[in-house]
Every structure is written in C-alpha cells, then in structure tokens.
Amino acid sequence: MSSTQILLLASPDDFLLELARQDAVAAWRQAHPAGEVVAFDEAPPAARLVQELASPSLFAAERLLVVVDARPYFGASRRAAADALAESLEKLPLADVGLVMSVVTKTAPDGSLADAIARRGEARFIGLPEAPKPWEEARVSPKQRQVLASLVARAAPGLEGNEVVDALCEAYGFRPRELAKAAERLALSGEVDAATVRAQAGAGERQLREIEDALQHRDGGRFA
Known part of the structure; x- marks a missing residue:
C-alpha cells in the first residue's frame, strides 16, 4: 500500500478480504507513522468521498481513507455515481491522501471505477482456491x-x-x-x-x- 495511493481489494470471502485490508492499512501506517487513518464502515456518498479526498487533514500531514464496504460504488444502479467518482479519481492530485476500498464480490469488479483505480493505483482480486472434486x-x-x-x-x-x-x-x-x-x-x-x-x-x-x-x-x- 505504501507504493500506491489507491487500492481496491475484492474477494468472495469476507475474512480473506478483511485480512488483506488490515495488511494494506498496516503497511500504510508503517510508511506514514504520523499519518491519520479514517475508516468508513459503510460507503459514504460518492460526492462526500471526493470531498474527503480533496480536503487536507486538520490533524496530520497525510491520511488514508478506508471504505470497508465499497459494494454500493459497484452496483448496477449506481453507475452514474461510479462514473463520476472514477472521473474524480483520475483528476485529483492525491498528494497527501490515500484510499483503500474493499468489496465482497464473486468476480473481479469491472466498469469505469475499477478501470480508473487500476490505472491510478491497484485493483487486486483475491480469488478462492479450487475445491476438491x-x-x-x-x-x-x-x-x-x-x-x-x-x-x-x-x-x-x-x-x-x-x-x-x-x-x-x-x-x-x-x-x-x-x-x-x-x-x-x-x-x-x-x-x-x-x-x-x-x-x-x-x-x-x-x-x-x-x-x-x-x-x-x-x-x-x-x-x-
């Protein structure tokens, strides 16, 4: 996480996803010991997330935003909001702020938002090993x-x-x-x-x- 500003984590298994998110946050904390971590258990409205990404922290020089459940951003009914968020992520400087989003999903997320994250940072899908026959x-x-x-x-x-x-x-x-x-x-x-x-x-x-x-x-x- 320390080498990228935006990270999207996805997996069918909520526990494997939770561990990957913990590892990403721990890596960021290690790289930014004086930084601030702000966690959202539920996905905030896309406009608010963009505002948070664009606003400097009042308490630390650097901060990491963590969206624990980012599924609303990838739902078919939220396509317009996802497109707007994707456009903002492409344009924002993100000099002193990082973003981690995690989503439980059977397949790797797709669409404009996932593509924007992959271009600007990293989109990582944690698949499940094949079950026995x-x-x-x-x-x-x-x-x-x-x-x-x-x-x-x-x-x-x-x-x-x-x-x-x-x-x-x-x-x-x-x-x-x-x-x-x-x-x-x-x-x-x-x-x-x-x-x-x-x-x-x-x-x-x-x-x-x-x-x-x-x-x-x-x-x-x-x-x-």
Missing part, C-alpha cells in the same frame, strides 16, 4: 489447504504442524474465518494436538461436516 474423497484441496495453513500460521504461530493443520482442515473445511478462530482458541488452550482440535470442534461441526460431505457426494439417503 467430488470423487477425490478430500475435505479440502491441496491449494485450499495451503491457504488455510497460512491462516493458521498467522492466527496462531507455532501451530503449523501437519497433524494439527490436517485436523483443523478436516474439522472445519474451507471456512477461513472459523478455522482461524479455532486455531486461536487452540493456541490459548495450550493443548496443541489433533485430538484437541476434534474435541474443540464438537458435535455441531462434525454434523455439519457430514452434511457437507453428503451433499458433495450426492448421498442424501445417508441422513434418512
């Missing part, structure tokens, strides 16, 4: 496991052992937020082994896993 008899694919293992390492350093990661993947599947929270609880408990993972997951998680497996294998009769 039904015939592979696997809870997660190797690429999914790689992503989940990185989340375990981030949430609870020291739990990177294959047995523990495998147990977490088996218990929670590709549900990044739930798995990361489970890794944190496991680290706090001090019991770092596969048996504790299974006990921590509980019957509810096991039943959910069985339902997911049944749906994956089209075996509805198993629950009759």
Whole structure:
C-alpha cells in the first residue's frame, strides 16, 4: 500500500478480504507513522468521498481513507455515481491522501471505477482456491489447504504442524474465518494436538461436516 495511493481489494470471502485490508492499512501506517487513518464502515456518498479526498487533514500531514464496504460504488444502479467518482479519481492530485476500498464480490469488479483505480493505483482480486472434486474423497484441496495453513500460521504461530493443520482442515473445511478462530482458541488452550482440535470442534461441526460431505457426494439417503 505504501507504493500506491489507491487500492481496491475484492474477494468472495469476507475474512480473506478483511485480512488483506488490515495488511494494506498496516503497511500504510508503517510508511506514514504520523499519518491519520479514517475508516468508513459503510460507503459514504460518492460526492462526500471526493470531498474527503480533496480536503487536507486538520490533524496530520497525510491520511488514508478506508471504505470497508465499497459494494454500493459497484452496483448496477449506481453507475452514474461510479462514473463520476472514477472521473474524480483520475483528476485529483492525491498528494497527501490515500484510499483503500474493499468489496465482497464473486468476480473481479469491472466498469469505469475499477478501470480508473487500476490505472491510478491497484485493483487486486483475491480469488478462492479450487475445491476438491467430488470423487477425490478430500475435505479440502491441496491449494485450499495451503491457504488455510497460512491462516493458521498467522492466527496462531507455532501451530503449523501437519497433524494439527490436517485436523483443523478436516474439522472445519474451507471456512477461513472459523478455522482461524479455532486455531486461536487452540493456541490459548495450550493443548496443541489433533485430538484437541476434534474435541474443540464438537458435535455441531462434525454434523455439519457430514452434511457437507453428503451433499458433495450426492448421498442424501445417508441422513434418512
């Protein structure tokens, strides 16, 4: 984030998006330790965002605006506002202000606003790894496991052992937020082994896993 003034983050998964946004803000803070971060949980009207981008901060020489949920800017019904915002982003000097926008979406955002951001800064789509095929008899694919293992390492350093990661993947599947929270609880408990993972997951998680497996294998009769 320190090398670009505008960053658009998009992903189908809200947790992976949240982590990417946190990393971008942390990188900006490190590059601008005296700077100010202003976060909008909901997207402000486009005209107000432009005004904020054009107005100097009263409290710091540099500042970063963060729009946590930028979906309204990319909706089909807001095309005119998005076009106006795109035009402003192309023209504003942005000398002492940066902008991070994040949006939960199944596909990479397109349109005039996404194009303007890509030209002026960076538009980054965080896709999801491919799920295992039904015939592979696997809870997660190797690429999914790689992503989940990185989340375990981030949430609870020291739990990177294959047995523990495998147990977490088996218990929670590709549900990044739930798995990361489970890794944190496991680290706090001090019991770092596969048996504790299974006990921590509980019957509810096991039943959910069985339902997911049944749906994956089209075996509805198993629950009759």
